[in-house]
Amino acid sequence: MSKKSRQPKSSKPPTREEILAFIAERGDRIGKREIARIFRLDAVGKRQLNALLRDMRAEGRIDHRRRKLHVPGQLPAVVVAEVTGRDADGELIAAPVEWDAAEHGLAPRIRLVFGRRPQAGPAPGVGDRMLLRTEKNEPDDPASHSGRVIKLLEKARTQALGIYRPLPGGGGRLTPVDKKSLGRELAIPPGAEGGATDGDLVTVDLLAQRAFGLQSARVRERLGSLKSERAVSLIAIHAHGIPNGFRREAIAEAEAAEPVRLEGREDWR
Numbered sequence: 001m002s003k004k005s006r007q008p009k010s011s012k013p014p015t016r017e018e019i020l021a022f023i024a025e026r027g028d029r030i031g032k033r034e035i036a037r038i039f040r041l042d043a044v045g046k047r048q049l050n051a052l053l054r055d056m057r058a059e060g061r062i063d064h065r066r067r068k069l070h071v072p073g074q075l076p077a078v079v080v081a082e083v084t085g086r087d088a089d090g091e092l093i094a095a096p097v098e099w100d101a102a103e104h105g106l107a108p109r110i111r112l113v114f115g116r117r118p119q120a121g122p123a124p125g126v127g128d129r130m131l132l133r134t135e136k137n138e139p140d141d142p143a144s145h146s147g148r149v150i151k152l153l154e155k156a157r158t159q160a161l162g163i164y165r166p167l168p169g170g171g172g173r174l175t176p177v178d179k180k181s182l183g184r185e186l187a188i189p190p191g192a193e194g195g196a197t198d199g200d201l202v203t204v205d206l207l208a209q210r211a212f213g214l215q216s217a218r219v220r221e222r223l224g225s226l227k228s229e230r231a232v233s234l235i236a237i238h239a240h241g242i243p244n245g246f247r248r249e250a251i252a253e254a255e256a257a258e259p260v261r262l263e264g265r266e267d268w269r
Contacts, residue, residue, distance in 0.1 A: 009042040013049040016056060075108045075134055075145055080153065082129045085249070087111065087142065092124065094132065094147060110134060111143035129153040160186060160204050160217060161234065163226060164196040172196070174204055174217060177235050187214040194219030201231045 019035065032053055036046050081094040092112040099107040110132060112124065124130055132147035162176040170190035186204065188196075196202050196219050204217035223231055236242070246254075 009040045009045070011042055011044040011048070013041060013045050013052055014039050016052070019052070019056065075110075078131065078133055078150070079110075079147075080129060081110055081132050081147060083112070083124055083126050085126060092126070093143065094130070097129065108145050109143040110145045110147040111137070111141075113146045113148055115148075124149060124152060159220070160206060161223075162186070162202065162204070164188065164193070164198070164200045164202045164219065166193070166196075166198050173214075174202070177201075185214060186217040188219060189216055192216075192218040194222065196222050199226065200224065201226045201234070 014035065032046075032049060035041075036049055039045070039049075041049055075096060080097045082097055083092050083094045085093050087093050094110040094112060095107040096110070101107060112132075130152045131150040133150055134145045134147045137143055137146055160174065160176055161178070162174040164172055164174055166172040172188040172193060174186040174188055176184060176186070186206070188204070189207075192207075194202070201223040203220045203223065205220050207216040207218060223234055225231060
């Protein structure tokens with residue numbers, strides 16, 4: 001029984017158009033190794049492919065992220081996205097976190113889809129970030145893509161709650177009340193105290209991390225004494241991540257709402 005002959009390797013790399021078509025077909029699941037394997041390139045062909053890919057990146061025709069190739073302006077097959085709201089049917093809508101609107105226009109709308117079997121763990125909500133596997137929808141669909149959740153991502157902290165302690169030379173330190181952050185003080189620079197005094201319970205906005213030293217923060221709000229009932233409630237809210245505010249859109253919609261009138265209705269009381 002004769003063995004099937006394999007196609008000999010080639011020293012000629014694929015064209016720019018072939019590479020773009022290959023990436024568009026396979027999504028962002030490929031890199032230069034996959035291209036070299038599919039087109040059966042030898043050592044000379046691989047070197048020419050590397051040079052060609054460098055030129056295409058310099059021209060902006062492809063992007064290179066995490067050792068995978070991607071066509072700029074097209075949504076990758078796997079993307080980090082943030083839930084931005086709901087559509088008219090109540091479905092969650094997300095948008096890619098990294099998207100150059102000035103270069104490629106408005107970010108694609110991704111409608112979240114879920115299987116029949118519920119996933120383990122918390123369900124995503126507005127403001128959550130997640131890793132999505134995306135698919136293109138029909139051209140007439142208001143959402144250009146559908147996305148299935150691979151993994152919910154933890155949000156980067158932007159605020160903290162703690163006890164303010166002043167320093168003699170100005171500024172101070174914040175001792176977080178969150179058990180996970182115990183022992184990790186935050187530095188309050190001079191001028192960022194927000195009128196806080198020794199022992200005040202305050203919320204702070206985290207500032208840009210320096211290359212060394214403590215994380216800096218600016219006092220956002222004084223909440224008063226640690227012994228007050230309000231302080232105890234706020235600590236519980238902060239510790240358990242309980243939402244305690246509304247988005248601007250929700251507040252604007254509530255303010256614009258008018259009382260429901262009885263005209264045209266039947267009273268069943």
